Amino acid sequence: MSTIVGTSNRIIEINLSTSEIDEFEVTENDRRQYLGGKGLGLKLLYERIQQGAEPLGEENWLAFMMGVLMGTGAPCSGRFSVVTKSPLTGIMLSASCGGPFGMAYKTAGYDGLLITGKATSPVVVVVDEDGARISNGSHLWGLNTQDTQQRVNPEGKAGVLAIGPAGENGVRFANVASGHRFVGRGGVGAVMGAKNLKAIVARGKHCKIVPADPKRFVKAKKRASAYIARNPTTADDYRHFGTASHVKWCNAAGILPVRNFSRGSHPQADQVSGETMRQRYNSRPRTCKPCSIMCGHKGTLPDGTTCQVPEYESLGLLGPNLGIFEPDAIARLNERCGLLGLDTISAGAVLAWCMEAGEKGLIQTELKFGSVDGLHQALDDMAHRNGWGDQMADGTRCLAERYGGSDFAIHVKGLEVPAYDPRGSWGQGLAYAVANRGACHLSAGMFALEVTFGLLDPYTPRGKARFVRFFENLYAAVNSLVTCQFTAFAYTLEPPVVKYTPAWLLRWIMRYLPWLAIGLTDVSVYSALWRSVTGEKLNQWQLLSAGARIHVLERLMNTGDGISRKDDTLPQRMLTQARGDDPEGRTVPLQSMLDDYYRLRGYDLLGIPTKKILSRLGIEPKWERHTDSRIAHFKLTRPKGKRLKRLYLSVLFWFVGRAVEAGPRVDRDVRQICAALPEGLTFSLGVAPDGPAMIVGKDRRGKIRYWGGDTTDRLIDVKLTIKNIEAAMLLFTFREATTTAVARNRLIVDGDIGIACSVVRILDVVETFLLPKALARLAVRRYPNWSPLRKYGGRILIYLRAVLGV
Template sequence: MKCITGTSNRVLEVDLGTRSFSVYIVSREERRQWLGAKGLGLKLVYDRMPMNADPLGPDNMVALMPGVLMGTGAPCSGRFHAVTRSPMTGIMTSSSCGGPFGMQLKTAGWDGLLIRGQSSDPVIVRVDSEGVVFEDARPFWGMNISESQKAMVHGKESALVIGPAGEKGVVFANVASGHRFLGRGGIGAVLGAKKVKGIVAEGGNFTIAPASPKAFSRVKKRGNAYIQRNETSAVGLRNYGTNMNLNPGNEANILPVHNFQAGRHDRSFELSGEMTKDIHDTRYHTCKPCTILCGHSGNYSGTRMPVPEFETTVLLGTNLGLFDREQNVEFNRICFEQGMDTISAGGILAWVMEASEKGLVSTALRFGSPEGIREALMSMAAKEGFGAEMAMGTRYLARRYGGRSFAMEVKGLEMAAYDPRGCVGQGLAYAVANRGACHLSAYLVALEVYFGLLNRHSTRSKAEFVCFLENLTCVINSLQSCQFTMFAYTLEPPLSKYTPDFILSLLMRYVPKLAIGLMDFSLYTRLWTSVMGERMSSAEILKAGERIHVLERYMNTCMGISRQDDRLPERLLTEGRRGDDKKRTVPLEKMLHAYYRLRGYDRNGIPEGKLLKRLGIKAAG
């Protein structure tokens, strides 16, 4: 078995139309500027894809990119990234995924896979250390996710597969790698339009070794130690999974209920991670390698099933007025097998329930009732009846039938499970996130609610921390590490850990630049340096994160995005939550102006030429 030190810098470029492939060699400068995974994927697509490419046409490209940490055994590094133009939003989307596919691609000797063109017939793309072989996928067309995985994968191979929803062009169709997903933005629909049922990788030809083994061993040990002693990662996530957020969210009145009409419900605890652990005999069901162990399975009526993640639990649970764990698992299973994003599916169902109550559409779907939900999910996946319209997303439905005021989406992407009227910085993060209403672009709710370091109802310092977290998140998604490591890697270093919370809070609120300058995220920098054998300072690596974020924004503006799109649903701007006596809304405009100024965007939200020049981004021709 051969050994790759750091990265191979070899990327496969596949053309489905001509059934051919070539190899692109990533330069040292590209690697330092764009790091890998998300960043490098964006840059490679930007250099090759017309900005007016039809998301479901042959010119759209999909980049599948493992990061520099993949295969090294770094904590929580078993993740890869996908980048493409979304059929749901019409702009760029990206997604991070666990599961086995990334490791197989990396150990086959590839640092990325670029897919362009369109096949005339259903196809399987098989990747090994020699390149690509194309196989007939017609026998597998129509299979659900589990059936496809069993039929396509042999031995130690792993696959990315789409379900019936991707084949039918459901705009929020996802892609499965084992029991994990490229979830948001409709990447499954893009592959379905290209007639790609699955991409199978056979790795194991190469081992991955860090350039500086001793330094890597030290930083890996420190990273694991930080994770093991951090309360969020080692206690909350490990014991209760992402549903550790449910009870605190309900207590803070930010848990979506009845399509974001309310922020809490007396029965919400029934879906909590604590109750799930107590009743369903949960066990670990995680990505590999993983130190945090947030993924779980549980015993549901005698069958061991994946425990739904927090976003699924809320969007297909409390936001529909439903609190039955068995039903929640069943709805999650249907979305899994059909290949649909649970956040968007839940957001669409909530809009339809409210629109039905208001007489805008005629369905039997109602808040608090599970009746018809299974059938609605299946009709969406099959694009049959009214399901064909639901399959186009909330924005489409509201434009067609009315109800824009309660369409809970940003840039066409349904909102995740945090009500920003109780954490206004998260509202700014939603509004400006590059892929739409994304909670993972800048997870400000942690600082506002879970750690209480920023006043959650004040606009003070929110623009500064959104910018910082966007940049740092791009670094994490480009190395690529799990975003949950951020809690341990930034809060466990001595300066953060031993500074009293009230002092940290004062610094963050009143001198945010100083507070951000004092934040120690150098463990990510040391991971990069030890794996690649090239020194980068924390300032340089954070600038790379800024470069990646701004490139994605610039690509979006080339696709038509501007200030008018950096908005929130009308409900959040004009209507207070039930249960909030002060009827707070999100004061977006003030924060948005400050954000643009800090980012170097003009008043219309477009990156200015001097910003592009400073970051080394060449303007589109």
């Protein structure tokens, strides 16, 4: 057995059209910049795939990337990444998978596999220590995922990736099996099927992976294992009940999908909880190797059949989302999807859409909420594209485009929404909307912070953009190492700074000082593991920077296929319809969070990565970017230079903001207007797109407060936005009144018009105090006839309070 120190950096490249097989090595720079796994896969495909390539065409590529931790024995490192272009969404797709394939491939001596082209007939790719070869797979065509694995690996010593009938027939959400685990989302199975690639077999155990720095590795592994062993989620909930443990708290928080996301909770939910299924099926761990979390479980059905206990996502979409609360029925639907090679999330969402479309008379179907009748046949029809199943096989977006019902087609960018309703977790709503692959709970799992741990208020946009960006960067890095994302619960919450900070203080810091909370978050265990394996220096900030590079590269590739702000949205149901069981009628206030997110990410207002951020991350633009050139409301002009004007406006906004805070304490008119404003209201006046601003709010005691000029992490109820810096100079050199600026479309209002009018009245009164009469006549709509005492006495007090803050 040979020994590999760190990583082999060897990649096999196969063209199925020509049967050419090559091998190359990853450069040191690419490994350092993109880590491995997802990141390296994206980089290699960015260099190879043609802009506009058809996902099911010969020109599409598949990248199977093992990552540097695979084979080292690092905790939860039995995962690999897959990158391709999705036939369901038409944009880039990355997915992570466990099972035996990754370990077998890595210990055959390779770090990755790239495949393009299309074989003339079904084939199997076999990889061992001597390289890769292409063999006939015609005899396997038509077999399900488990029978295929058994046929090509009868002794069970190899690692296999296999598609089922769904992949063969081009179902746009077909998955790929590795043992009892799946490359689940976005249609990787369909891409393999389109290439006539039935399976990939890896025969490993020829190489031993040795960390470059064994002492550092042992230390990092010990710390990582200790964190996992003492974290309640990883050491208790998942180990005993699997991810189905989410059912109870999702139901309690109102984010469990019920009847196609029309409700967020149900009194029968406990019947399908992880705790109930553990008792019912006597479940026990059956998970990836090596793993110390052990979230996967198998159990025994009442008829004696052994099956994989459904994961939370499968359970939610095939269960309550269909109005079904019978655990045996859900388990059998889950098993059927696995054999056919269907993604359970998308399959459940398609069935739910059909049920609701049938109720509303858009289609004819016998499928009904709460009934299991016809569901197995519907899944079979999907996988084989028989009858109506041929329509269902294209996903909810295509169904809605053909038959109507887009208002209840629950997807983002074509990818169906996982089992967390964002109306009860607004940060998760933003994460869904901006996720690169479409609706993805793994891009930035905000539901955990908002609901599971209660660290963030789920019903405010405050700070959400900053946390979404942070976790996108972190998870992009994690999926490039590659290791299980569930380790993040332990690795971020168990380090001393977080663990021993009082819960009330931790919540306060996260909610009101998110930048500080993120800055204090210790994720160094990830960088320590990577450094110990590769021998290359890497701290946690460099790791997060690599994560940002990976995420932005994926976004850039998507913009080449037309993705922009118009696509960063949520299903209409989430934006306009409250959950049926929410008495407060809440929906997701997406747009304000989206603006903040783009600003933090370094995107323009259309959601396109700017040249500045690409240059900073070292990404070379390669594709022409196709975007919608229209922007809602008006065309924004980004100020360039004009430093003196920006400085002048910054100082003026600071002074006016403090004067507005002082106004109610000095003048009765301002006091009366402010008293009528709602408690907790926040309003802003600023220059688009990223110019100076001021924020003023009414606190819980009814006091008016100036909150500074950073709009990034504030919930702003009413926004007064000046179109550009020149328009702002007109207004604040007092050549134009505020009301005139509104009338001439130089200033727009986003929010309640009545409150905006009150804000303008406050500004008028304050400017009357601040300015000499000659200027004030130009700045305000109507100059008041005040007594000298009120005018001059008030002016002195306003100035004193504004300057001194008294």
